[in-house]
Amino acid sequence: MTQRPRKRSHHAVLALMMPATGLLLTACSPPEPQVKAVVYNSVQECQEKNPDAKEQCLTDYQQAAALHPKVAPKYQNLQECEADFGVQRCEIAPERRAEGGSFFMPMMMGYMASQMFSRPLMGQGMPYASAPPTSPRDNVRRDDNNQTSGFAGGGGVSTQPLYRSRDDAGTFRTADNYAVASKTGAVSVDPQAVSGARAGGVRSVGGFGSTAASHASAGS
Amino acid sequence: MQRKPVNERARWRDYAESVGFNYHTIDGEPYWDESAYYQFSWQQIENELEPATEELHEMALALGPEILASEDLLSQLGIPAAYWDYIADSWPAQPQLYGRMDLCYDGKTPPKLLELNYDTPTSLFESSFFQWMWLEDLIGDGVLPEAADQFNSLQEKLIEAFKLLNLPQPFYFSCVGDSAEDVGNTLYLMDCAVQAGLGTQFLPLEQLGQGGGQFVDAAGNAINGMFKLYPWEFMLAEEFASVLLTSNTRFVEPPWKLVLSNKGILPLLWQKYPDHPNLLPGYFEDSANAPLQKGWVRKPLYSREGSNVELVNANGEKIAAEGPYGSGRYIRQQFCPLPQFQDQKRGQTAYTLTGSWVVGDRAAGIGLREDASLITTNTSRFVPHIILD
Numbered sequence: 001m002t003q004r005p006r007k008r009s010h011h012a013v014l015a016l017m018m019p020a021t022g023l024l025l026t027a028c029s030p031p032e033p034q035v036k037a038v039v040y041n042s043v044q045e046c047q048e049k050n051p052d053a054k055e056q057c058l059t060d061y062q063q064a065a066a067l068h069p070k071v072a073p074k075y076q077n078l079q080e081c082e083a084d085f086g087v088q089r090c091e092i093a094p095e096r097r098a099e100g101g102s103f104f105m106p107m108m109m110g111y112m113a114s115q116m117f118s119r120p121l122m123g124q125g126m127p128y129a130s131a132p133p134t135s136p137r138d139n140v141r142r143d144d145n146n147q148t149s150g151f152a153g154g155g156g157v158s159t160q161p162l163y164r165s166r167d168d169a170g171t172f173r174t175a176d177n178y179a180v181a182s183k184t185g186a187v188s189v190d191p192q193a194v195s196g197a198r199a200g201g202v203r204s205v206g207g208f209g210s211t212a213a214s215h216a217s218a219g220s
Numbered sequence: 221m222q223r224k225p226v227n228e229r230a231r232w233r234d235y236a237e238s239v240g241f242n243y244h245t246i247d248g249e250p251y252w253d254e255s256a257y258y259q260f261s262w263q264q265i266e267n268e269l270e271p272a273t274e275e276l277h278e279m280a281l282a283l284g285p286e287i288l289a290s291e292d293l294l295s296q297l298g299i300p301a302a303y304w305d306y307i308a309d310s311w312p313a314q315p316q317l318y319g320r321m322d323l324c325y326d327g328k329t330p331p332k333l334l335e336l337n338y339d340t341p342t343s344l345f346e347s348s349f350f351q352w353m354w355l356e357d358l359i360g361d362g363v364l365p366e367a368a369d370q371f372n373s374l375q376e377k378l379i380e381a382f383k384l385l386n387l388p389q390p391f392y393f394s395c396v397g398d399s400a401e402d403v404g405n406t407l408y409l410m411d412c413a414v415q416a417g418l419g420t421q422f423l424p425l426e427q428l429g430q431g432g433g434q435f436v437d438a439a440g441n442a443i444n445g446m447f448k449l450y451p452w453e454f455m456l457a458e459e460f461a462s463v464l465l466t467s468n469t470r471f472v473e474p475p476w477k478l479v480l481s482n483k484g485i486l487p488l489l490w491q492k493y494p495d496h497p498n499l500l501p502g503y504f505e506d507s508a509n510a511p512l513q514k515g516w517v518r519k520p521l522y523s524r525e526g527s528n529v530e531l532v533n534a535n536g537e538k539i540a541a542e543g544p545y546g547s548g549r550y551i552r553q554q555f556c557p558l559p560q561f562q563d564q565k566r567g568q569t570a571y572t573l574t575g576s577w578v579v580g581d582r583a584a585g586i587g588l589r590e591d592a593s594l595i596t597t598n599t600s601r602f603v604p605h606i607i608l609d
Contacts, residue, residue, distance in 0.1 A: 004262060004266075004369075006369060007265060007369050007370060007371045007372065007373065007585075007607055008352060008355070008369055008370040008371070008372045008373060008585075009348075009352060009372065009373050009374065009375045009376040010376065011375075011376075012348070012349055012352045012353065012375045012376075013415075014239060014349065014411050015411050015414045015415050016407060016410060016411040016414055017239050017240045017407055017408060017411050175440075176439060176440040176441070177440070178439075193439070204429060204430055204431075204459075205426075205427060205428070205429040205430075205438075206426050206427070206428070206429075206459075207428070207430060207458060207459035207460030207463065208425050208428055208448075208450060208454070208455055208458050208459070208460050209396050209425045209426050209428075209450070209458070210458055210459070211451075211454035211457065211458060212396040212399070212425075212450070212454065216399065216401075216525075216598060217342060217399045217401045217402050217524075217525065217598055218340055218395065218396055218399065218402055218449060218450045218451055218454070218524075219340050219341065219342025219343075219399075219401060219402055219405060219449060219524065219525070219598075220320075220337040220339070220340050220341055220342060220451075220481070220524040220525060
């Protein structure tokens with residue numbers, strides 16, 4: 001009689017749910033890399049510090065300014081915006097509310113550019129480039145392209161607008177509320193944290209999950 | 221198919237908790253029960269359960285495009301018209317990860333399909349990893365012979381499936397955070413995804429946000445791909461439903477699973493494949509007032525874990541399970557008596573349901589649930605099994 005094929009897995013191990021692994025949810029995150037970037041509060045500041053790169057300063061500033069209305073957090077009314085960003089620190093956003101009226105957003109208080117003055121890595125239509133999707137196969141092969149061509153591995157950050165919140169006005173923050181620096185000049189940032197894939201619309205949370213309240217489990 | 225008592229492993233509960241299987245006991249009652257096991261013959265797996273599972277899966281998949289192309293059928297299944305295109309667009313571009321079909325199988329007659337749990341199937345961790353480890357331990361301890369096997373290639377097939385699905389990264393895993401069972405199942409799938417080489421991130425469903433028509437995580441990053449252990453029919457009825465239409469998020473399970481996890485698939489399968497040996501007669505309930513006939517079961521189009529199911533057995537006795545799903549439409553299915561086994565430990569009868577898993581498009585193993593009632597619910601005990609001639 002021929003050997004019957006085995007009907008169970010040959011191996012079964014756990015990678016995350018290992019015994020004595022206390023922090024299941026963080027176990028999958030590798031250490032965050034840091035990349036260099038520069039923060040300016042104005043195009044003038046950039047041009048004063050980089051007299052040989054005035055054109056580049058202008059390009060970066062314009063790029064950040066163009067992103068600003070797309071990525072800035074939006075508010076239903078001026079009061080809510082000023083509560084977060086301070087009095088006279090908000091402006092009308094270009095998009096209109098469906099029911100009429102305006103959205104409000106914080107003013108751009110500065111911008112961040114790649115220290116390398118490398119070229120922007122995002123397309124025109126997309127607010128920011130995020131790390132390129134990596135297929136599982138690429139992951140196994142450790143394709144060199146992934147180390148160099150991607151946003152995260154390319155040594156730069158997306159040029160982007162920065163904001164200052166009312167309760168922490170000394171700190172420059174991205175549209176995602178990631179604290180970048182307390183002063184202008186060179187900074188090290190986590191490229192993932194400032195990749196800013198967020199779209200900058202009116203944000204809300206928790207729109208799924210309500211039906212589960214009447215069920216012990218959502219499974220079957 | 222036999223039920224055999226066996227000694228429990230020493231300190232298995234400590235081990236269960238160390239790997240996050242915290243729902244081994246539910247409300248003080250055992251959920252994972254290793255005081256017994258079921259023994260199948262090779263032939264029962266090789267010639268019955270495995271081929272029946274793959275054939276039923278193929279039959280269900282063949283119905284998918286017919287339903288998605290028919291407004292009448294989509295209406296009959298109670299699927300909101302606003303999402304017909306959204307659901308249809310996911311087919312067949314987004315293949316499934318996994319599903320579980322519940323079978324009525326006594327080891328002698330062909331398995332009969334009771335229902336497809338094709339959207340949010342649970343009991344995965346215990347079917348896959350914990351059941352596998354139980355057999356390894358019992359063989360290692362000399363309690364079971366080396367020749368003992370198990371119909372359970374779930375973990376291998378899940379890892380392989382994650383490699384083949386070509387999912388966006390980081391790929392998010394989400395469920396409702398206060399259900400230990402759901403979190404356990406979700407983390408286990410995330411574990412398999414990590415072993416497949418995917419970058420992953422856990423996100424409690426309550427923290428899922430939307431901005432500018434895209435789903436975002438708590439830090440505001442766009443979510444391009446997400447596993448959700450949360451029913452599509454709930455999602456379509458909740459506040460974020462409209463965001464689905466503008467978002468780029470690829471969901472696992474894909475939206476078309478809503479069609480196959482609907483109990484309406486059961487009468488539709490019977491219409492398409494009448495008298496198939498693995499199907500039970502079924503029809504859409506025309507009038508909720510028509511009395512349930514002897515030997516028939518009544519199930520809501522959408523229900524989970526046996527909730528709101530009622531049946532009248534061959535003797536005319538009525539058995540019903542309460543639950544929160546009682547408001548929609550119903551189907552009726554011929555009653556298939558679950559096989560009965562003697563539970564010596566408890567001195568009662570055990571009715572046993574065979575849950576048969578499909579990963580990718582292949583049969584991947586079984587998990588058995590037993591209960592003192594004919595209706596299997598979310599607290600029915602999970603009992604491990606072996607294959608041994």
